[in-house]
Amino acid sequence: MFQLSTARLISTLLVATPSAAPSGFSWNCVLGVVVFITACAAPLTDDECVQLLDHYTAKLVLDEHPDASRIFIAEKQAAAREVARRDPRYEFDACASRVRRSQFECAMRAPNVDAIEQCLTL
Numbered sequence: 001m002f003q004l005s006t007a008r009l010i011s012t013l014l015v016a017t018p019s020a021a022p023s024g025f026s027w028n029c030v031l032g033v034v035v036f037i038t039a040c041a042a043p044l045t046d047d048e049c050v051q052l053l054d055h056y057t058a059k060l061v062l063d064e065h066p067d068a069s070r071i072f073i074a075e076k077q078a079a080a081r082e083v084a085r086r087d088p089r090y091e092f093d094a095c096a097s098r099v100r101r102s103q104f105e106c107a108m109r110a111p112n113v114d115a116i117e118q119c120l121t122l
Contacts, residue, residue: 046096051108055110099120
């Protein structure tokens with residue numbers, strides 16, 4: 001089972017020093033959280049899964065770089081989306097069937113990474 005606290009630590013270190021991370025590896029936590037949850041009856045759309053990934057990525061970047069520019073955040077979001085789509089290890093395609101709508105709505109209202117993670121692990 002995905003260890004959220006371990007992945008968060010790794011992701012935090014890699015976001016703080018992005019040049020030290022192998023390509024795509026720094027998004028392990030971001031992508032893992034999105035697909036961590038069990039199946040639901042009303043699946044999310046693909047666009048909603050991308051919105052969730054973007055929201056989580058933005059909050060993660062802002063946690064590590066509070067003065068990050070919109071361009072920097074957008075670049076990190078684009079990188080996370082690319083890795084999510086390209087690398088089957090992250091199982092991003094399973095997001096729609098694993099994240100419940102109530103978890104998605106909670107996460108999208110969440111003001112920070114910790115709150116997002118709480119929404120997605122309930």
